[in-house]
Amino acid sequence: MAEPNPEGGPAIDEALVDRRVLVIEDDPTVLEVVCRYLRAAGFIVDAERDGIAGLRQADRVPPDLVVADRMLPGIDGVEVCRRIRAQRPVPVIMLTALGSTEDRIEGLEAGADDYIAKPFSPRELVLRVQSVLRRSLPDFAPEAPFDLGAFHLETADRVVTKHGEELSLSVREFELLAFLLKHPHQVFSREQLLKAVWKWDFGDLSTVTVHVRRLREKIEDDPTEPQHLTTVWGVGYRFAA
Template sequence: MEQQQSYPQAGARVLVVDDDPTVAEVVSGYLDRAGYVVDRAGDGPEALARAAAHRPDLVVLDLMLPGMDGLEVCRRIRGDAPVPVIMLTARGDEDDRILGLEVGADDYVTKPFSPRELVLRVQSVLRRSRPGQPSGALRAAGLSVDPAARRALKGDTELALTIREFDLLTFLLRHPGRVFSREDLMREVWGWDFGDLSTVTVHVRRLRGKVEDDPARPRLIQTVWGVGYRFDAAGAATAEV
């Protein structure tokens, strides 16, 4: 009972998609014991069907699936609804991990992995995907963020952000002018003191693609070479001069 109480999202529905029945069974067992409602699928079409029948709160998705790979499954699931996705990959190639993040995965775990660590990742992503406590809207440089409603606008246009992109934008808006290293952002936005820092790099690039007028020449989310990133609220005004 104590273990289940430590997970604030107990009862959330998690869809586990993996063609290896042993991996799927172990992952499902740990998630079930943590208090989650678990669905399982062994391939892409089954995953899409189960997601359509019962919308999951989060998907644990293997990259290497027969037929339709995990990248395509992720694209299709996220095309229907902003469902958080944690990608599983047996590959050590950084390009594969980055591809998963580029199509909208919120996190990834490389096989072989600790099931307990995966449960903690699920907990972290779900916690950050839920509306937070009421707080004032943040506005700067034509952007506005409502943390409680988890909505972000550029002008009058709502931005389609993943969970991590939203958290990253919110954090930067709360600390304009300050420089944060990738390690800082990994700790403050992802909630981890360790991890692949390319995750931060990819999310900064994706966020720039959505908030910058010219992502190739970013004025809002600036790179401070050798240090990290800074949100420059005056960037938009400079661009208009």
């Protein structure tokens, strides 16, 4: 249940209180504001100002979510994201320069679950953090497990296996694959997937394109010749077992 935020920011979600967020940002003003808003929303916040220190902090005290700037001293945010995601499936939100599509795509390809462009509203960032974290929580009334071809979906545990082997998926990748598994043989445009999976009414469609590409690398025997997650040219994507 959500409670009013005494700081006037987004409502406090009791299910997310005391979740740990690691913020890696070299701009001291941005860092201070972001941390203040996140703490007001009930999060435990760790803060670092360069990529190397951020990675060390993530090793010392594993966070539930990471917010990392794209441009960081030492090691940039993309490499930080790659290294963190290689260790554990922690959600990552990347902060990127306004209008820099290539930066956003590179961050998504590195494993980021979401991105937000600078300059941004701290309130919007908190809402994005809450949204991504909610998706990482198990459902209180989960759907029954089901099978589709070689794939087995455990909604409660947020696990998908193929031929009995668990797939290593980010939060967004799991949500995308789970949605497609539940709607086999249906064609979805990128706009429809953005709304159904990301809950965005509008946004950069390359977000969907990048996640489809990453998902193919994990579920297809040959990602260059996909047999499950196929493209319907001029329309969108379709999943078949």
